[in-house]
Amino acid sequence: MTLRAVVRGCGxxxxxxxxxxxxxxxxxxxxxxxxxxxxxxxxxxxxxxxETTSDLAIKAARAALTDAGLEATDLDALIVATSTADLTFPSAATMVQAGIGMEGGFAFDVQAVCAGFIFALANANALILSGQAKRVMVIGAETFSRIMDWTDRSTCVLFGDGAGALILEGVEGEGTNADRGILSTDLNSDGRHRDILYVDGGVSTQTTGYLRMQGKEVFRHAVEKLAATATSALDKVGLTGAEVDWVVPHQANIRIIQGTAKKLGLPMERVVVTVQDHGNTSAASIPLALSVGRARGQIQEGDLVVTEAIGGGLAWGAVVLRW
Structure with a gap:
């Protein structure tokens, strides 16, 4: 028997x-x-x-708890992926912990920009597999509207605010790729590409700063790296793109989504797309799409789902899970 981190609820x-x-x-x-x-x-x-990032996260968290039929006191850990936390410290996660009435356990933030939710999922999976937690809530939440330069038409029209949450629970599986839950993760970063997507402010500069992006360079890296990390994650568990029911990509740009699907050999009919309604919500993008995709009736129990993202850093990765 093998312990798996299985999705219990989302919102x-x-x-x-x-x-x-x-x-x-x-x-x-x-x-x-x-x-x-x-x-x-x-x-x-x-x-x-x-309205702050933690405010959005608290509402998403409550929706996920309702969906799972759980109380906040049933959680052992809470991870918030965000680049737009309310304050320098404490973490947004501890604010959410208090906001939902989770009096025990532990909470912390993960910062990997648009790839944040993937990195947070990998951390939650590791906590469950190591026995440090049985139930972990993972939230992606952002208020990117706070860091937009409203005179820069190349960036300010692309981003939005929102939050999505997933609850993972440790469940025994058979140890095969037919198990429900997270089957594999693949994480990557390369700090040499910092200057193509960053915010030109922070604590050391005593300014909030604005998002800056070299769009063509980001696009060039995105399609190649997203397809590669998704393939790597599938390879780790002996699966191929042909066996995937749904790709739930980071919702940054429809052309990146289409290009990645093409490289994976998957039709757009098997891709959950929400970018038209949400814009790029950074770390909130994937959990939003997962929750909306499930609400639409696209994602069903037992479906094989691949989710991937790339963000500033550069940081990128993928998770393969069976819903």
């Missing part, structure tokens, strides 16, 4: 304010058609004034 939350592409036409030299053609994005959600 998400999106801020009430919906921002259509047409809103940017008032202040930028851009159009709805231009944004759609280059990114596939039609709208995104922005947090309200005073």
């Amino acid at each position: 998400h939350y999106l801020p009430e304010r919906v921002v259509e592409n047409s809103e940017f036409e008032k202040t930028l030299d851009t159009t709805d058609e231009w944004i759609r053609a280059r990114s596939g994005i039609e709208r995104r959600h922005f947090a309200a004034e005073g």
Whole structure:
């Protein structure tokens, strides 16, 4: 028998304010058609004034607990993947821990930008397999609208705010790739590419800073690296793309999603796509897509799911799991 980290429940939350592409036409030299053609994005959600990343995460966490039929006190650990935590410290995770009434266990943040949820899932999986926790909630939550340069049309139209949560529970499996739960993980980073996607501020500079991106360079790295990490994760458990029911990619750009699917030899009919409605929500992107995909009836129990992401660092990775 082999211990597996099995999905027990999921949930998400999106801020009430919906921002259509047409809103940017008032202040930028851009159009709805231009944004759609280059990114596939039609709208995104922005947090309200005073609404923080931990606020979004708490609502997603409550939705996941309801879905799982659990209480916060049933959790042993809580991990929040975010690049836009409320404060320098304490962690957003400890704020969520208090907000949902989780009085025991432990909580911490993971920062790997858009790949954050993948890295957090890998950490949660390791905690369960090592016996340090039986149930772990993993949340991706972001308020990227707080770090946008609203004069830069190449970046500010791409991002949105939101949160998604997944609850993992240790369950005995047979030790084969037919088991439910996380089957493999693949993590990577390369700090030499820092300057193609970063925020030009932080604690040491005593400024918040704005997101800066070399779009063409990010695209070039993304398609190649995402396909490679997904293939690597599948190879680790003796699976191929042909056996995958759903790819749930980081929702950054429809052209990256299409390019990665093509490299994996998968039709778009087997890809969960939410970028048109959410934009790029960084670490929240994948759990949002998982929750929405499940709500749509796309992802069913027993389905083989591959999820992959790349973000600033560069950091990238993939997780193979059976729902």
